Amino acid sequence: MSRHRAFGAVAWRELQTVVRTRTYALLSVGLAVVFVQLLRSGGGVEMGYVPAAVDLLLALELLVPLVAVALGYRAFTGDNDDLSVLRTYPVSRSSLVAGVFVGRFLGLAAIVGAPLLLVAGMVARAGGPTSRVFATHRGVDSPVLFIRFIALTLLFGAVVLAMAMAVSVIVRSGRAALVLALAVLVVVVAGGDLLALAGLSAGIIGDDMLASVLGASPNSAYRGLVLDLVVGVATDQAGAIAVPAAVAGLATWLGGSLLIVAAGLHRQPASRLRNAIRSAIERARTTIVGR
Template sequence: MTTDRDRLFAVADRELVTMLRTPQYVLVAAGFVVVVLGLAVASGLTGYVPLAVDLLAPVEVLVPLLAVAFGYRSLGAGTETTERPVLRTYPMPRWAYVGGVYVGRAVVVCSLVFATLLVAGVLVPFLGPEGSSVVATHGGEGSFGAYLRFVVLATAYAAVVLAAVLAVSAVTSTARTAVAAAVALFVVVTVGVDLAFVGALASGVLGPESLRYLQALGPNGAFRGLVLTLVVRTVDAAAIPPSVVVASALGLTAWLAGALALATAFVWPTPREGGWERVDANTTPSGGVESGEE
């Protein structure tokens, strides 16, 4: 007997195959690898922690860009009048469909981010200079374990942003609105939240102490805070209370759970209570959905 979990993994497998067989996604992945490794080599590869510092800002931008490219049309535009009406004729719950789409695409995106950054770290002992310099903001060149923490955090950041992109995709119904919403999300994630905090700090509405916690409200701020505290270990890291780290971790978790919940709620309408929803798989974009009770 086929269970909902089996259906989830069937959708995930289909998404995974689609990602690997679509030339556009392959080109995007190749571009991400080339840019990240190029930036790593250009940084001089003077040490693991200096490499994490050099890649922090680019990762904050490139990872959301990668997530948008892989997810902005996954649940909305292009599936509203073709795929989703057909799926709604099967006994598949919304959470299984959304979960399958997310798992399939997250496997590709997260594996790409993890592997690319890991390769960049592996290059340090081979292409780095004989005598590596020390960055003044931390205690030394760092170990590979510290850099590995950066890789894991970046992978988690990718998973969170991808979930947010899927949520935006679920509430859009056309390619134009999907692109506009994805661009808006990209701006909010990369610079919007930070600019709002800078403005509040400059106007005196927020203080430095509260900013440590409030930066966890944005996925990029939470990611940056975790990297600076757990990887770079800046000179004031010892003075940062553990609650700040917990707040950043909870912020990323809340974005992940909230985004997937939103995507599940909006991926398709809920049938009327006490009745079945009758869906015409050949419905045109101007057509409607007819409901009836049995």
């Protein structure tokens, strides 16, 4: 089996797994309901594509990581019934990792992208922007900007998906993987903002460094790119974040997580990492109990 055929077979199998799971379809429907309700309450549909993106931004910062974690946290755990089957495929580690990631990412793109395309259709049907923001700043609302918003959202989802998959190779059981994945979820959603706030309060991070520091966190990088490349373009108010730093941050998280997955598929490195984590947990427990 050639490398390309092996990659395609694994990716197709993972995508079929997502498609056959009805829970994911219900999840997409739930996202659509949430998006529509947010837009109705905020008036984003009547005002245009960019106001709709602004109305959805906060919800997507919370919901996209949730979907990504749900899709990725059991990708390579020991109690995953698919794992033993995947190991029988005559494929290289790189093809296996890439196939699983791409297959599950396509599922994520369908789950999140379909409701966002529905939103785009609703905005187009409503007839265009009437917001005073565009009249004040002479910006131009455009479906191209909303497509850019969708692309950035899916990139954000890909990064968190890779991080969740990295968690799945560290532990053996699905329960432990879920605990670590929830920790990743908390870090992604709030960790970067809290660290930046703490750095500002302590005087470690200056105002001139803030735009670059925010790019190191997936959540902050995603928010900053949306504000800069979508909202900023429409309102002539760009500069919310250092775009190169944000792109580099997301690329680092994505590539680093996939490298961890590839390395973790070796049983010995994965076992050493698991033993190190268990030892750290045991030391922490002993310290707490001792006190």
